[in-house]
Amino acid sequence: MTYDIIFSGFGGQGALFAGQLLAYAAMDAGRFVTWIPSYGPEMRGGTAHCTVIISEEEIGSPLVRNPSTVIALNNPSAEKYEPLLATNGYLFYNSSLVSHPFTRRNIHALAIPGSTAAAELGHAKLLNMVLLGAMLAYVPVLPLEAVEQALDNHIPARRRELLEANKLALRKGIELAQRAVQIPA
Amino acid sequence: MTYDIIFSGFGGQGALFAGQLLAYAAMDAGRFVTWIPSYGPEMRGGTAHCTVIISEEEIGSPLVRNPSTVIALNNPSAEKYEPLLATNGYLFYNSSLVSHPFTRRNIHALAIPGSTAAAELGHAKLLNMVLLGAMLAYVPVLPLEAVEQALDNHIPARRRELLEANKLALRKGIELAQRAVQIPA
Amino acid sequence: MAAKGRIEIDAEHCKGCELCTTVCPQNVIKMSDWFNVKGYRPAALVDPAGECTGCAVCAVICPDAVITVYRTITGRTPAAALV
Amino acid sequence: MAAKGRIEIDAEHCKGCELCTTVCPQNVIKMSDWFNVKGYRPAALVDPAGECTGCAVCAVICPDAVITVYRTITGRTPAAALV
Amino acid sequence: MTKELLKGNVAIAEAAVRAGVEAYFGYPITPQTELLEHMSKRMPELGRAFVQAESEVAAINMVYGAASTGKRVMTSSSSPGVSLMQEGLSYIAGSEVPSVIVDVMRGGPGLGNIAPSQSDYFQMVKMAGHGDYKQIVLAPATVQEAIDLTLLAFDLAEKYRTIATVLLDGNIGQLMEPAELPPMRELRQTPPDWAVSGAKGRKKNIISSIHLQPEELETFNHKLQAKLKLIAANEVRYKEYMIEGAELIVVGFGTAGRVAQTAVKLARAQGIPVGLLRPITLWPFPEERLSQLADEARGFLVVEMNAGQMIDDVKIAVAGQCPVEFYGRTGGVVPLPDEVLATIAKLDQATLPANRVAALNG
Amino acid sequence: MTKELLKGNVAIAEAAVRAGVEAYFGYPITPQTELLEHMSKRMPELGRAFVQAESEVAAINMVYGAASTGKRVMTSSSSPGVSLMQEGLSYIAGSEVPSVIVDVMRGGPGLGNIAPSQSDYFQMVKMAGHGDYKQIVLAPATVQEAIDLTLLAFDLAEKYRTIATVLLDGNIGQLMEPAELPPMRELRQTPPDWAVSGAKGRKKNIISSIHLQPEELETFNHKLQAKLKLIAANEVRYKEYMIEGAELIVVGFGTAGRVAQTAVKLARAQGIPVGLLRPITLWPFPEERLSQLADEARGFLVVEMNAGQMIDDVKIAVAGQCPVEFYGRTGGVVPLPDEVLATIAKLDQATLPANRVAALNG
Amino acid sequence: MTTTPVEQLVYQRPAALSEVHTHYCPGCTHGVAHRLVAEVIDELGIRENTIGVAPVGCSVFCYNYFEVDFVEAAHGRAPAMATGIKRVLPDRVVFTYQGDGDLASIGLAEIMHAALRGENLTVIFINNAIYGMTGGQMAPTTLPGMKTTSSPMGRDVETSGFPIRICELLATMDGATYIARRSLHNPTEIRKAKKAIKQAFENQLHGHGFSLVELLSSCPTNWDIPPAEALKWIEAQMVPVYPLDDFKSVKK
Amino acid sequence: MTTTPVEQLVYQRPAALSEVHTHYCPGCTHGVAHRLVAEVIDELGIRENTIGVAPVGCSVFCYNYFEVDFVEAAHGRAPAMATGIKRVLPDRVVFTYQGDGDLASIGLAEIMHAALRGENLTVIFINNAIYGMTGGQMAPTTLPGMKTTSSPMGRDVETSGFPIRICELLATMDGATYIARRSLHNPTEIRKAKKAIKQAFENQLHGHGFSLVELLSSCPTNWDIPPAEALKWIEAQMVPVYPLDDFKSVKK
Numbered sequence A, B: 001m002t003y004d005i006i007f008s009g010f011g012g013q014g015a016l017f018a019g020q021l022l023a024y025a026a027m028d029a030g031r032f033v034t035w036i037p038s039y040g041p042e043m044r045g046g047t048a049h050c051t052v053i054i055s056e057e058e059i060g061s062p063l064v065r066n067p068s069t070v071i072a073l074n075n076p077s078a079e080k081y082e083p084l085l086a087t088n089g090y091l092f093y094n095s096s097l098v099s100h101p102f103t104r105r106n107i108h109a110l111a112i113p114g115s116t117a118a119a120e121l122g123h124a125k126l127l128n129m130v131l132l133g134a135m136l137a138y139v140p141v142l143p144l145e146a147v148e149q150a151l152d153n154h155i156p157a158r159r160r161e162l163l164e165a166n167k168l169a170l171r172k173g174i175e176l177a178q179r180a181v182q183i184p185a
Numbered sequence C, D: 001m002a003a004k005g006r007i008e009i010d011a012e013h014c015k016g017c018e019l020c021t022t023v024c025p026q027n028v029i030k031m032s033d034w035f036n037v038k039g040y041r042p043a044a045l046v047d048p049a050g051e052c053t054g055c056a057v058c059a060v061i062c063p064d065a066v067i068t069v070y071r072t073i074t075g076r077t078p079a080a081a082l083v
Numbered sequence E, F: 001m002t003k004e005l006l007k008g009n010v011a012i013a014e015a016a017v018r019a020g021v022e023a024y025f026g027y028p029i030t031p032q033t034e035l036l037e038h039m040s041k042r043m044p045e046l047g048r049a050f051v052q053a054e055s056e057v058a059a060i061n062m063v064y065g066a067a068s069t070g071k072r073v074m075t076s077s078s079s080p081g082v083s084l085m086q087e088g089l090s091y092i093a094g095s096e097v098p099s100v101i102v103d104v105m106r107g108g109p110g111l112g113n114i115a116p117s118q119s120d121y122f123q124m125v126k127m128a129g130h131g132d133y134k135q136i137v138l139a140p141a142t143v144q145e146a147i148d149l150t151l152l153a154f155d156l157a158e159k160y161r162t163i164a165t166v167l168l169d170g171n172i173g174q175l176m177e178p179a180e181l182p183p184m185r186e187l188r189q190t191p192p193d194w195a196v197s198g199a200k201g202r203k204k205n206i207i208s209s210i211h212l213q214p215e216e217l218e219t220f221n222h223k224l225q226a227k228l229k230l231i232a233a234n235e236v237r238y239k240e241y242m243i244e245g246a247e248l249i250v251v252g253f254g255t256a257g258r259v260a261q262t263a264v265k266l267a268r269a270q271g272i273p274v275g276l277l278r279p280i281t282l283w284p285f286p287e288e289r290l291s292q293l294a295d296e297a298r299g300f301l302v303v304e305m306n307a308g309q310m311i312d313d314v315k316i317a318v319a320g321q322c323p324v325e326f327y328g329r330t331g332g333v334v335p336l337p338d339e340v341l342a343t344i345a346k347l348d349q350a351t352l353p354a355n356r357v358a359a360l361n362g
Numbered sequence G, H: 001m002t003t004t005p006v007e008q009l010v011y012q013r014p015a016a017l018s019e020v021h022t023h024y025c026p027g028c029t030h031g032v033a034h035r036l037v038a039e040v041i042d043e044l045g046i047r048e049n050t051i052g053v054a055p056v057g058c059s060v061f062c063y064n065y066f067e068v069d070f071v072e073a074a075h076g077r078a079p080a081m082a083t084g085i086k087r088v089l090p091d092r093v094v095f096t097y098q099g100d101g102d103l104a105s106i107g108l109a110e111i112m113h114a115a116l117r118g119e120n121l122t123v124i125f126i127n128n129a130i131y132g133m134t135g136g137q138m139a140p141t142t143l144p145g146m147k148t149t150s151s152p153m154g155r156d157v158e159t160s161g162f163p164i165r166i167c168e169l170l171a172t173m174d175g176a177t178y179i180a181r182r183s184l185h186n187p188t189e190i191r192k193a194k195k196a197i198k199q200a201f202e203n204q205l206h207g208h209g210f211s212l213v214e215l216l217s218s219c220p221t222n223w224d225i226p227p228a229e230a231l232k233w234i235e236a237q238m239v240p241v242y243p244l245d246d247f248k249s250v251k252k
């Protein structure tokens, strides 16, 4: 099975880090994995996104046209990726910010009030973990434990104090996903 | 008929100018002509030479391996071109300076005491004209008058005062050539 | 002979850098709590008491040139633009 | 306590620039009238009266470093090289 | 050693450190900046030389100087910066001091943009400086290859006293993948005998690219060409994918090669008999192998992130034996597998032998 | 107008003046110095701009600036200097301002020497700067052609908003031949509408090579490639010599082409059915014509003053239809007709059809 | 004499500044510098006669921000490009706008030679002690000890050298006629900066020759200091190393 | 106390100067500069520890004239090449020998940045106001009004700018420690030049940093002035424009 997942949001919302974390978890689980960021002009102030591919086989193209999974932390990302998502793909969006009206019927769009939840958890920066958790609830790419382990192993020193909070956020995401409204359902 | 003539000497002996003068004369006579100098490292202090090709037909290569005529103003030139001269070719050398012992039997080597003659004519710079004149006596590339005309037409302003002297030198060359010792004869 | 002033801020083009707020001598510019389309909290004139003098210091420092300044002078012919 | 000097010029490597002749305080360097292999008229010490002091000024200016200078001092321990 | 999740640019920098690079000279430019930044931290840490040069022109000439001492040295840049290095590269080639250059390509011409591209193929492979020389060009497609080829670059540069380059598009520079770094090598203690280091107890050494007499320069060039022939004979590297039974051959390097690989896989799944040859050395080019494949193939498809540059070398190798088609994206646009797949399918149709067309139609 | 005995370098300079060049920027380098020196006298005399730039890097960027105003501008240099211009050339290509560049080639690599050479073929023809562009490359073989092609360079540069180059070896630069200069052209009075000149009564103009979004840059590149195709279709120029009935085709440009011409004449005199194709445009290359000739030919011989560069383009054109041999001299050595003749004779022997060999033997 | 109160427009966005959103980070004083240049262009009435030369650096897109004809130069070569333009259009006003990496690192030869030749140009030089565009590497102007992404332990003068003082350097050249350093760290200094910019343009209009105004400018993003504090940092850290002065002012 | 007269060797060709005929024109003071450098190398006993960097210019072949390891740089880039060498071999003595076209025109950025970084190098800078090698074109150091093959009407400062004064420029840089100008036009000045060269090498041995000695030098060939007169020309024409002095001398 090959998973191709795009994380997308404003710079600073942590899309790149969430993708990296998943990549670390995949690597630790012995999978093939690629992580590739958008880089360049759009970075300053604009949108940042990355593509993570996780597979049992050697990975050719590190980029995909139609990802099977998208995590959209802001409205432009939701707008951009709704049409690109693969049929029957999953799109987890930060419903605290995203107002984009989804119209495709052949995808799973899940509203996760990530910013709100992060605020409740005490730190806006936890948004990315909430959405990542939500994804783990639906997309069986890796078990939660693998991601938590990756947090333990690879979180940079300067974010260490947020380690537990990150884990809580992941779990919160799972919880939110489980009761999330699915469009189309 | 195609003539390929090399003029060679120390920098300052006027080899390049003599060649140019002949080229002007050829142009005025409606011939095809190329003049190409050696340029580069050997110029400073060292030897300068040029190749002049005069022809009734379009000229391909402006360089030749075995010139039919050589004018050697100094010893290194005589040494260098004796072996290269075409069979039955003419080599006019400034016997005032050249001590090189010619050995080829299938060329015409003519000793012209150019420096001495030039000194007698009042200016060392006339050496090149003496040798050019000598050549005209043997090699029917152009009549003397054509070269004299070229002197009138193309001599640079700063050399104007030497115009008559140059003509005298040409004639002196012809005279010397006529009584020159030919090796092998 | 107090001058009375007023500024207009092009809120959609303000980048919320707060520089104007730090230099206003009358302290009448505040940051809004809403976000403009570019995602910035724009500055706004909050001058219930009419303390703005139209000194244009805010405009002088604004890197995005989004501040327009007006002044009403009572008592004499208005001076030329100051900047 | 006059010093007596003498110079040697490597004539084959002299370029005949004449600089040494213009600086010799004793005026004892002259240009030769023969040509060396490189085609230059080399400088030469022409010092029949033994006027060269070995002051080495000629060597100081020679761009081709072809002058060697010797000096004989009567009366005291020879000085170190001057240049 | 275990695998780490490494970014291409950083992986190359650290691989160079492990390979024993003793001096790095560079100038910031996107998308290779992480490489320079990594060096700015690591080299001083290890007591080795790091200089942020005033320009790429200065950087390549610092490389030239340091390499003249026989030390391992490198620089890195991206397309416009590499253009500025061409004179220096020509001098280095002309004086045969081993040097390693990394080019992380971006979109051009001109300032263009910083998105990934492969449009430096000509300037790196055909040699852009004046004079007759070639440089070894290694084109990684994965982070692991980026590491391995960086090591190889140092070894080849020294073995042949030549310029060895690592040529990658911005994508490979920015990509993170699990990869294994080599152990730290010992630094070499004694300089090679040709190096300048002070003429202590030996004749002086001179590093120079001048040969004033044409005949001398020609003699040097013959020597240089002979060396290049030797490299061409010994150092060709490429990777094949599903080449068994392939009637159509896709050729692509770096990111384009990876994308093509996915497309080939998809095409095979559709029953199209296609395989991939991914050149790892762009110079020397796998000409012989391609020429062999051309004996049997129905057609070639060259995929590049440029307007068509490597295709010249493929055409020379194929020498008219079958059609050579091209699919390229430029300006930093990365082709995706579906586009390449569609082109493969078209080539398949266009080159089907008459009997098979009949069979299909029948 | 009557003919004058003109030196290649001076002829080009004066031709540019007559063509209406309004600014010259250059840096001294042998063997093109007479060109710059002629300009230093003529341009101020005519009230036009002459700047001896601080370097070739500065010179090409001055050209870039002046050309952005729509004026006719040029620079000239020789191989190492041209290497330094590569970044600037890429910018000029990327912003499509018409510019004329003269390269009088010398021996390389590195400082090499100042003797004539053709080893800038790759850097001029394949485009040495980064990004996907090509420049028109005109290769005169006579002084008259040097004049005519200089004029043409200005016209083509403006017609296509492109870089047009005149590429010659040091020999042609130093050669004197009778030639006719054109009359003085009127200077153009109004700038083209894309030029910068002050936004008086119109929208502002911008000259830039940036397209930050890959898709935008790709769109630009498509436009650029379309233009290049148009040039390739319209502007191929070459000269043939004794091509009637030729079974062997010699290909050479510049001095090598002239030398080959003499060799072909000598070979014909010996009964060898050989002809010469001398490309005048190196880009666009006379690929189609060569490919036609390849249909009939027994073999090709490429003669160059380098280690083999144009041969790539000949091979692509010939596409395996017959053998392509090479004869080259490097480092500033000029091949002489006898050497080329001998190589022609060898090729003749090697490619004789079996029946003729039998006839000869029988 | 009292009149009825009239509301008067005291300040508005200059006409020479395009009506577009710049890509500069919030609080970056590149924007202030732009505004000043635009105001001067308006006041001198030279908008339709001016050609700008953009650098490579954060201000690479400044051609989008001024309502004047513009060209975009290669990194560091703006003075050469400007020379090319000015030589063929001597009656146009030509200015370059360059960062410190652009002007003082890769482009040092070009700026010095333009000054040496006394090119009749105006140069606006933005010294923010860093490479902004590429993400905060060390510039030749970076202060001793200052941490950047390519001097992670702080600029070590032993290995990376000393800050370059462009005005002091250029002032030694005969071809330079007006060389001044100003700062953008508060409204007073900004007003002074504008005067200097105006003089630099007037100099060109009078044909005096080469003028350059160096402006100490902030980079909140790469310094990682909020905008207002960044201005204080300029005053406290940069001004002592880069004194504000007229280094040369030759009236002909 | 009198002793018997002994003939003593007062001067001989330095050992660090190779026993070859140079390609310099007769009377060209490049030869004098070479000799001085060689004498200093001998006196400091550093011949086996020194690496020279040759420029592109008439002195391009100086690698043949010194008995020390040598590299030949690209035109103007000798300081960059020297930096590369010195950074990997910090205990070797590294010097560049550069002409005025090489150092002050195409290589201006490289020399300035080497000084700025305080590279521990010694630079011998030959100012002969002309491009010798390529046949006498204008250099940045060419005097106003001076005719050259690329300024046939004489250098016009309006269009070609003013002579560049390298020492004055470099002296403004913190990284430079010894910056001096000397002349080679007579024996007294030559002796002073040697002292300066010695100090520039000693500075490097002591690790002080960047040192440069500019030497006013003749080009009889391209000036078209016989050698002895050429030296007078230096004194009369060049010295007034290029004053002889120590512009900076920092002992650490």
Ligand SMILES: Cc1ncc(C[n+]2csc(CCOP(=O)(O)OP(=O)(O)O)c2C)c(N)n1
Pocket: E027, E028, E029, E030, E056, E080, E081, E084, G056, G057, G058, G059, G075, G098, G099, G100, G101, G102, G103, G126, G128, G130, G131, G132, G133, G134, G139
């Ligand atoms: C030849 C070349 N080298 C490097 C770069 C990458 N580059 C772009 S901007 C820049 C530095 C800009 O810094 P500065 O001039 O200080 O401007 P700022 O962004 O700080 O305003 C560099 C190195 C380039 N585009 N071209």
Ligand SMILES: Cc1ncc(C[n+]2csc(CCOP(=O)(O)OP(=O)(O)O)c2C)c(N)n1
Pocket: F027, F028, F029, F030, F056, F080, F081, F084, H056, H057, H058, H059, H075, H098, H099, H100, H101, H102, H103, H126, H128, H130, H131, H132, H133, H134, H139
């Ligand atoms: C990149 C490049 N540009 C130009 C040249 C040609 N060139 C060789 S030497 C020289 C000038 C030398 O003048 P200078 O440095 O003053 O030395 P001098 O000969 O006067 O001692 C030039 C321009 C070159 N070799 N390389």
Ligand code: SF4
Pocket: C005, C006, C007, C023, C024, C025, C026, C027, C028, C029, C045, C051, C052, C053, C054, C055, C056, C057, C058, C059, C069
């Ligand atoms: S005009 Fe003056 S008083 Fe009014 S808001 Fe601006 S700074 Fe404050």
Ligand code: SF4
Pocket: C009, C013, C014, C015, C016, C017, C018, C019, C020, C021, C042, C043, C061, C062, C063, C064, C065, C066, C067, G027
């Ligand atoms: S200074 Fe300008 S951009 Fe900044 S907050 Fe105030 S109005 Fe907005």
Ligand code: SF4
Pocket: D005, D006, D007, D023, D024, D025, D026, D027, D028, D029, D045, D051, D052, D053, D054, D055, D056, D057, D058, D059, D069
């Ligand atoms: S040593 Fe002195 S006196 Fe003797 S020749 Fe030389 S300069 Fe003249």
Ligand code: SF4
Pocket: D009, D013, D014, D015, D016, D017, D018, D019, D020, D021, D042, D043, D061, D062, D063, D064, D065, D066, D067, H027
């Ligand atoms: S100075 Fe030296 S080279 Fe010149 S003439 Fe005297 S000895 Fe000869």
Ligand code: SF4
Pocket: G023, G024, G025, G028, G029, G030, G058, G128, G132, G133, G218, G219, G220, G221, G222
């Ligand atoms: S990176 Fe720095 S210089 Fe660039 S726009 Fe942002 S704050 Fe300004």
Ligand code: SF4
Pocket: H023, H024, H025, H028, H029, H030, H058, H128, H132, H133, H218, H219, H220, H221, H222
């Ligand atoms: S050309 Fe001038 S600088 Fe060069 S060697 Fe001759 S005299 Fe000396």
Ligand SMILES: [Mg+2]
Pocket: G057, G099, G100, G101, G126, G127, G128, G129, G130, G131, G132, G139
């Ligand atoms: Mg900056």
Ligand SMILES: [Mg+2]
Pocket: H057, H099, H100, H101, H126, H127, H128, H129, H130, H131, H132, H139
């Ligand atoms: Mg010089």
